[in-house]
Amino acid sequence: LTVYKGRESYIIGDAIPERIFSKLRGDVVKTCLAQYFCELAITICPREQNSEEFLKLILNSLYLLSENKRSAQLIKPCLEMRLASLAGYMPDLRMCRICGEYLCDNMLFLPKSGTIECADCHRENGDMKILLNRSSLTALRHTVYADDNKLFSFALPESDLDVLNEASENYLKYMFEKDFSTLNFYKTIS
Template sequence: MFKTTRALVLRETKYKEADKILTVLTEDEGKLTVSARGVMRRGSRIAAACQLLTFSEMTLFENRGRWVVQEAQTLEQFLGLREDIALLSLGTYFAELMEAVSDEDSPNPEVLRLGLNSLFALSGGLYPPEHIKAVFEARLMCLSGYEPALEACPVCGKEDMVSPVFSTLGGTVLCGKCRSSQYGESFPLCEASLAAMRHISGAESKKIFSFTLENAAEKRLNKVCEAYVQAQLERRFSSLDYWKSVK
């Protein structure tokens, strides 16, 4: 059986002498594991389209329950990432996160769209990398079933909170005076960083990056979004650690 789909390469693993095993995120099938045979041989027609962080149109052939890349054409390579090791490592972190929240036979085209838009913004230098990272992390959590409760303090019910804090375990924002150990570890926010989180959560996909913060508020937003991802997914990501070492 043949299938044609558009897919983003999230991970590549060398297999045998000239093959690769790819993890790709597709529009219509969710996450797939596919084999790219002979892709590492000189002159391979599918080599460019099967690189990490490349968005391609792939024709797949099912062979004994496994998908094999028959043909592939590059749609977007995000060349700006390949010219900067820090940007490439941050893009790889985005790919790791998308792989972590995606399942086979469970398409989530909004996650793919977020990934493509974030990689495009990163590659083109449309926003600072830290800004793109925070937006990507926060929006990905919303699209993956971990949308935080940001409208009001669950203890006192106030929407306009004084000295707000964010509980990464509970996924909720609280007033500073309502902060409690029962909500687990919490991180300080400010009015601006809380407003940014609300914007990322509720804005149209094409507008999620469209806000500005002063440096201190941007740092708070980054710290909260990163901590929330790690708390909810219960893991750390080596590509994130590497990005921090080279940025």
């Protein structure tokens, strides 16, 4: 890819594809999710800096989606949380922010602050909260703290995947103060 910097925008002078995700074209739902991944990249990835880790993560996500290696419901929150973490918006999921409890049956994820609280410590204040059971909490931690080569290496029941997706979507919404139009469209057709 050869890119020239113009006065107000960049101009692509030359492009040769190395990998074409042609299988995505056959599934409109996956195509919409891939567009969301691209909107995330445009929003989150740094400009005019080395972004090799970001690019690798996005390309791996597109590959897994294209080749049906993992479910879209698993790929999406992994990409969302890891992109946010790479950009410097890593949530603190180590322990309850009040008492230090590491794991209990019910923990609450607070997307606005990117922290967790155990159910015993939580005091209602009107902020959004997402109830996490042990497996969804472990999965959320995995999306942030796992080694790159193990990021997509877990499985969850569909109900826990739904909770994981809700947590990651709301976290990005708060951190980037943006409603992602491609995500909204993806959710209407999936």
